Amino acid sequence: MKAKIFNSEIPFYELLNNDLSGGEIFTVKSEGLKMTEIEMGDYPEYSEFVDTDAFRDILRAEREKLRYGDSKTVRISSFNINKSKGVLEVGFHPSSYSVYKAFNAIKHYPPQIFYRDAGHGLYEEGTSDWLDTGITGNLIRANHCGTGLFIDCAGPGGVRVIVGMRPNREIIDTHRLFRTYSASGSIDLDDLTPFEGVLREAREEINFEADASQIELVSFGYDSQLGYFQFSFYHRSELSFEEIVTGAKGAKDANEYTSLDPVAFSAENIDRTVRDIAEAPWEPSALWTLVVLVARLILSDGAKKGEKSGVTAARIDDFRNKLEKEIKNRNYESNFKIFN
Structure with missing residues (x-):
């Protein structure tokens, strides 16, 4: 089922921590994430679809639009969560960023061009059903794979803050104008795991270094607006916010964002935490990850x-x-689709 901030759903299906009433937040360490490459040919319905002339024409057109070239990525074909063992198993096969863009372009084509039904939904029909099975390879969807990291650090006066990022819409290839993770991006085929992928993004975007053993996966789910899976990570840093901002200057991809913002991360002053989070709209998966992190903070404090x-x-x-009330009071829905 879709994640709910409280009563209202957002366009994100959380698979690790959808129910926050159980008194425990499930996380995965680096050794608990098992990635297995599977041949695309094992999923004939998908492989035949992307080999059609109609899809190839769209793929070619989308590839030509990419300002910074295409890249090799991964497509999720299956997943299985074993909470008792702290393990997330993920099957994948090679894909490309242009494939992801092509699937998003298909949404705007006349429906008679492409075969689609609840089982092969190019849109959202049947999403909760196939997410329940964990078998996604034959679906006629991009199943693109993204990753994001939230960094918890010392803010002014010693209070803890989360680092938020405002993407540069002139550079980032998205229609969204949302605030997002401290660092994020697509998982490259060369990344050994999403852990390594998000650490690469942190180095490239903000010159931030951490080891895979120092971060934890706190959210894994599916963005139903843009059609991709998202791995969301958390790291508690000994650095201050100012040190992170200063260190980010001159990073390889520093032009991909306009600012880094401190977001209050306090169970003691929950009203300030709410105000800081609601101050700007967030990417759906990032917003849900913040809900999970604050819930865990309250559990620890309790x-x-x-x-x-x-x-x-x-x-x-x-x-x-x-x-939820604060976000709605700010009336973002007129410009951003946050709630369904």
Whole structure:
């Protein structure tokens, strides 16, 4: 099912931590993410579709539009979550960024050109059903793969903040004008795992270095607006926000964003945390990841205080309710599609 900030859904299907009422946030360490390459030929319905003349024509047109060239990426063909073992198994095969763009372009073509139904939905029909199976290879969808990292660091006065990024819409290839992760991007075929992919993005975008053992996967899901899977990571840094901003200057891809922003990350001052998150619209997966991270922060704070589970759960609900209301009060829906 789609993630809900509180009562209202966003266009993102969370697969790791959809239910935040259980008193535990599930995470995956680097050794728990198992990536297995599978031949595209094992999925004949998909491979035959992308080999049609109609699709190839669109693919060629989209490739020519790419300002910075095409890149080799990965397409998710299956996934399986074993929470008791802390393992996420993911099957994939090689793809390209232009394939992802071609599938998004198909949405704007007359429906009679392409075969589609609930089982092969180019749109959203049947999404929750096939996500329940974990078998995605034969679906006529891009199943592109993105990754993002949120960095938790010391802000002014020693309070903890999350680093948010405002993408440069003149450079980033997206129609969205949302705020997003501290660093993010597509997973390249050369990346050994999404852990390595997000650390590469952090180096390229903000000159930030970390080891795979120092970050954790806190969200994994599917963006139903743009049709891609997203791996979302968290890292607690010993650096200050100012040190991270200063270090980011001169990064290889520093032109991909206009600013880095401190976002309050406090269970003690939840109203400020809500205001900072709601101050600007977020990419759906990034917004949900923030909800997960703040919920975990409240759980940790409740445990330190010896709170009863019901009290802590009520605090999490209060945070989510306030955040949803604050986002709606800012009336972003007239310019951004945040809620369904």
